[in-house]
Amino acid sequence: xxxxxxxxxxxxxxxxxxxxxxxxxxxxxxxxxxxxxxxxxxxxxxxxxxxxxxxxxxxxxxxxxxxxxxxxxxxxxxxxxxxxxxxxxxxxxxxxxxxxxxxxxxxxxxxxxxxxxxxxxxxxxxxxxxxxxxxxxxxxxxxxxxxxxxxxxxxxxxxxxxxxxxxxxxxxxxxxxxxxxxxxxxxxxxxxxxxxxxxxxxxxxxxxxxxxxxxxxxxxxxxxxxxxxxxxxxxxxxxxxxxxxxxxxxxxxxxxxxxxxxxxxxxxxxxxxxxxxxxxxxxxxxxxxxxxxxxxxxxxxxxxxxxxxxxxxxxxxxxxxxxxxxxxx
Amino acid sequence: xxxxxxxxxxxxxxxxxxxxxxxxxxxxxxxxxxxxxxxxxxxxxxxxxxxxxxxxxxxxxxxxxxxxxxxxxxxxxxxxxxxxxxxxxxxxxxxxxxxxxxxxxxxxxxxxxxxxxxxxxxxxxxxxxxxxxxxxxxxxxxxxxxxxxxxxxxxxxxxxxxxxxxxxxxxxxxxxxxxxxxxxxxxxxxxxxxxxxxxxxxxxxxxxxxxxxxxxxxxxxxxxxxxxxxxxxxxxxxxxxxxxxxxxxxxxxxxxxxxxxxxxxxxxxxxxxxxxxxxxxxxxxxxxxxxxxxxxxxxxxxxxxxxxxxxxxxxxxxxxxxxxxxxxxxxxxxxxxxxxxxxxxxxxxxxxxxxxxxxxxxxxxxxxxxxxxxxxxxxxxxxxxxxxxxxxxxxxxxxxxxxxxxxxxxxxxxxxxxxxxxxxxxxxxxxxxxxxxxxxxxxxxxxxxxx
Ligand SMILES: Cc1cc2nc3c(=O)[nH]c(=O)nc-3n(C[C@H](O)[C@H](O)[C@H](O)COP(=O)(O)O)c2cc1C
Ligand code: SF4
Ligand code: SF4
Ligand code: FES
Numbered sequence: 001x002x003x004x005x006x007x008x009x010x011x012x013x014x015x016x017x018x019x020x021x022x023x024x025x026x027x028x029x030x031x032x033x034x035x036x037x038x039x040x041x042x043x044x045x046x047x048x049x050x051x052x053x054x055x056x057x058x059x060x061x062x063x064x065x066x067x068x069x070x071x072x073x074x075x076x077x078x079x080x081x082x083x084x085x086x087x088x089x090x091x092x093x094x095x096x097x098x099x100x101x102x103x104x105x106x107x108x109x110x111x112x113x114x115x116x117x118x119x120x121x122x123x124x125x126x127x128x129x130x131x132x133x134x135x136x137x138x139x140x141x142x143x144x145x146x147x148x149x150x151x152x153x154x155x156x157x158x159x160x161x162x163x164x165x166x167x168x169x170x171x172x173x174x175x176x177x178x179x180x181x182x183x184x185x186x187x188x189x190x191x192x193x194x195x196x197x198x199x200x201x202x203x204x205x206x207x208x209x210x211x212x213x214x215x216x217x218x219x220x221x222x223x224x225x226x227x228x229x230x231x232x233x234x235x236x237x238x239x240x241x242x243x244x245x246x247x248x249x250x251x252x253x254x255x256x257x258x259x260x261x262x263x264x265x266x267x268x269x270x271x272x273x274x275x276x277x278x279x280x281x282x283x284x285x286x287x288x289x290x291x292x293x294x295x296x297x298x299x300x301x302x303x304x305x306x307x308x309x310x311x312x313x314x315x316x317x318x319x320x321x322x323x324x325x326x327x328x329x
Numbered sequence: 330x331x332x333x334x335x336x337x338x339x340x341x342x343x344x345x346x347x348x349x350x351x352x353x354x355x356x357x358x359x360x361x362x363x364x365x366x367x368x369x370x371x372x373x374x375x376x377x378x379x380x381x382x383x384x385x386x387x388x389x390x391x392x393x394x395x396x397x398x399x400x401x402x403x404x405x406x407x408x409x410x411x412x413x414x415x416x417x418x419x420x421x422x423x424x425x426x427x428x429x430x431x432x433x434x435x436x437x438x439x440x441x442x443x444x445x446x447x448x449x450x451x452x453x454x455x456x457x458x459x460x461x462x463x464x465x466x467x468x469x470x471x472x473x474x475x476x477x478x479x480x481x482x483x484x485x486x487x488x489x490x491x492x493x494x495x496x497x498x499x500x501x502x503x504x505x506x507x508x509x510x511x512x513x514x515x516x517x518x519x520x521x522x523x524x525x526x527x528x529x530x531x532x533x534x535x536x537x538x539x540x541x542x543x544x545x546x547x548x549x550x551x552x553x554x555x556x557x558x559x560x561x562x563x564x565x566x567x568x569x570x571x572x573x574x575x576x577x578x579x580x581x582x583x584x585x586x587x588x589x590x591x592x593x594x595x596x597x598x599x600x601x602x603x604x605x606x607x608x609x610x611x612x613x614x615x616x617x618x619x620x621x622x623x624x625x626x627x628x629x630x631x632x633x634x635x636x637x638x639x640x641x642x643x644x645x646x647x648x649x650x651x652x653x654x655x656x657x658x659x660x661x662x663x664x665x666x667x668x669x670x671x672x673x674x675x676x677x678x679x680x681x682x683x684x685x686x687x688x689x690x691x692x693x694x695x696x697x698x699x700x701x702x703x704x705x706x707x708x709x710x711x712x713x714x715x716x717x718x719x720x721x722x723x724x725x726x727x728x729x730x731x732x733x734x735x736x737x738x739x740x741x742x743x744x745x746x747x748x749x750x751x752x753x754x755x756x757x758x759x760x761x762x763x764x765x766x767x768x769x770x771x772x773x774x775x776x777x778x779x780x
Contacts, residue, residue, distance in 0.1 A: 046519045046687075046729060047686050047687050047688070047729070048687070048688050049687050049688055049689055049727055049728070050688075052727060068726045068727075069726065069727060071519075074519050093723075094723065094727050097689065097722075097723030097724075097727070098688055098689060098723075098727070100723075101688045101689050101691075101692035101693055101696075101723070102688050102692070104692055104696055105692060105695075134716060135696065137696065137699040137700075159688070160685060160686075160688075160691065162686075179514075180514065180685075182685075183497070183499070183681075183682070183683065183684055183685055184680060184681065184682070184683035184684065184685040184691055184694065184695070185680070185683070185685060185691050185692060185694070185695040186685075187684075187685035187691070
């Protein structure tokens with residue numbers, strides 16, 4: 001076991017735990033945001049750099065600070081390590097930079113994007129971004145692509161987190177044909193020459209995608225997510241690898257969309273098969289268990305989510321700040 | 330005349346052949362090492378020599394070798410980094426093209442020291458003709474029993490393969506190189522683990538630059554102690570410098586580390602002075618990634634000492650007034666050069682070469698290029714200059730591999746030392762319309778006038 005301190009909070013975690021997972025074991029504000037790491041996908045993480053933290057003491061044995069900020073999702077803890085996340089201005093500054101980088105070429109088409117309301121980039125932007133852009137150049141654009149007949153790829157929105165490529169490799173079996181072509185900011189997700197991915201589990205790409213780059217064609221433009229009711233549901237799925245445990249997103253009695261069950265960090269508990277996701281859209285297909293408790297804090301999705309109280313407090317705090325600034329001025 | 334090791338026999342006709350190479354004493358170091366020395370003794374000699382990696386970072390070679398995981402059951406590999414894609418650097422090519430056996434002998438001695446039975450040379454895609462030269466030399470070496478089974482009649486056997494890249498700068502970064510060598514997309518890996526623990530095919534691996542490996546036989550020949558006597562302080566031995574730009578004699582030179590920058594630029598043995606007797610404006614000492622220095626910091630450091638061609642002296646003053654020896658790509662610019670145009674060109678290169686894995690480098694390199702393009706073409710505004718500084722700051726140190734830093738440093742240093750030139754472009758858009766603007770009307774900033 002290793003004792004770690006993150007933002008002044010002490011915790012003990014098994015050796016080999018990453019800083020990010022140590023923070024998640026406690027939860028709350030000390031958890032760095034993660035846009036590319038996905039605990040269920042091997043090799044993920046390290047790329048987006050939103051989870052950078054400062055290690056101000058390496059370990060009890062070697063207390064020297066680490067010279068650079070480190071990605072908390074790929075850095076393992078040492079006994080006696082001291083980590084600064086939101087208590088470090090340097091971290092916040094770097095994170096703000098990362099958010100800006102992720103947004104400069106983003107189309108900002110939230111008003112017509114299906115992911116709006118449950119988008120990690122949106123949430124990240126609200127929490128850590130700046131209100132205005134400094135980017136005056138043309139944004140890059142791509143053509144929309146079909147990945148198979150059920151998934152739409154909107155490359156303009158992609159943040160190249162690589163999660164979907166890991167799903168293609170590790171969850172959806174079949175020929176490896178989904179990956180990344182080209183380099184740098186001209187890199188793009190591709191199913192070699194738009195070859196359709198046909199695997200029973202390809203739909204999980206949609207769930208792991210942190211943004212609206214991969215969307216469900218059977219549900220696209222169906223409804224804003226905050227107008228739908230998330231309900232836990234299950235069915236007796238005959239695919240041995242699928243638990244049949246899902247969330248159905250309902251409007252009235254209609255099921256508009258089926259997804260995996262996501263936790264506080266927007267990771268699904270279990271991957272689900274394409275039949276459950278794309279083909280079972282009648283209420284009679286499912287045993288509805290009851291309302292889904294969504295505990296991911298999101299500004300847009302406030303109507304439906306449990307953190308309403310927190311958000312209200314945040315807003316009030318902000319209002320007080322503004323008021324006191326005005327009074328000072 | 331400085332002492333020559335690597336290029337001593339460069340002008341001997343036929344030195345590219347095994348026959349002439351051996352006549353000049355070639356492969357005697359390999360024979361001595363394999364027949365009479367223990368692998369660890371060789372590593373010890375290399376440690377004593379103080380030889381530092383010649384690929385850019387200057388990490389002590391002997392120390393790197395001693396990190397290799399000896400407890401692992403897996404095979405060990407030596408991988409030679411011949412990707413040489415840093416703009417301004419062309420020394421490895423010269424060595425491989427002219428004296429290919431010096432690299433192969435180096436591979437032999439180094440592989441023996443590391444206990445590697447298979448070794449690779451990863452060469453950049455554009456060096457196709459050099460690949461042919463190396464393959465021919467390797468064939469000769471196999472035919473003479475210098476590679477393959479039971480070398481020099483001992484039980485040591487070694488295979489050396491050359492693998493050609495597809496022309497990506499990022500594949501020179503050692504872990505991207507290993508990915509590419511394994512047949513994958515050339516994305517740098519997250520470290521740790523370092524290659525010495527888990528490198529090629531997840532086995533213990535050492536990656537060294539061509540020049541580093543080629544120096545090893547010379548160390549065996551003259552001993553590590555003797556090698557360490559050349560040079561100054563922790564900058565020991567000789568170093569190949571690729572000199573280009575506005576100088577009278579561009580080319581690849583072997584220098585003793587510790588030579589003054591002044592002598593290197595102005596003596597007829599090396600660069601032979603500035604072209605046309607014009608005023609010097611800037612120096613890039615170690616390849617495009619290192620900070621650019623203005624005239625008044627080239628031959629003297631900020632505190633007035635002679636600037637030497639050593640790792641330490643070039644970096645004297647940190648990034649405020651110093652730079653780095655890097656890979657030895659030495660570029661001189663005179664008063665007719667436009668620093669903004671030059672910086673934009675480099676930004677274009679890094680934008681094109683970023684692998685795109687991490688957000689700051691992927692997005693930041695493109696952004697910086699676009700802003701610099703605007704400034705250079707007379708469409709910039711004053712706030713763009715500080716914007717560039719800020720973007721560079723947000724990339725630096727926050728990426729997976731050093732390409733991010735390498736894209737930020739040239740821009741940050743160009744603005745640090747040549748801000749007036751950037752301002753001039755913004756204030757006089759009509760004057761910079763002609764792409765050769767400063768060629769006709771040299772621009773020298775007020776700071777430079779006093780040099
Ligand atoms: C973007 C990038 C490009 C690089 N290109 C080269 C190269 O072309 N040749 C080289 O020897 N080292 C290159 N390096 C350095 C290598 O990663 C590595 O440090 C070097 O090969 C180690 O050899 P050395 O210790 O002998 O210098 C590059 C590094 C980076 C970050
Ligand atoms: S499409 Fe989505 S999951 Fe795939 S790399 Fe882009 S952002 Fe990540
Ligand atoms: S710094 Fe640039 S080149 Fe290096 S891994 Fe990140 S994106 Fe790729
Ligand atoms: S979550 Fe750690 S770098 Fe992306």
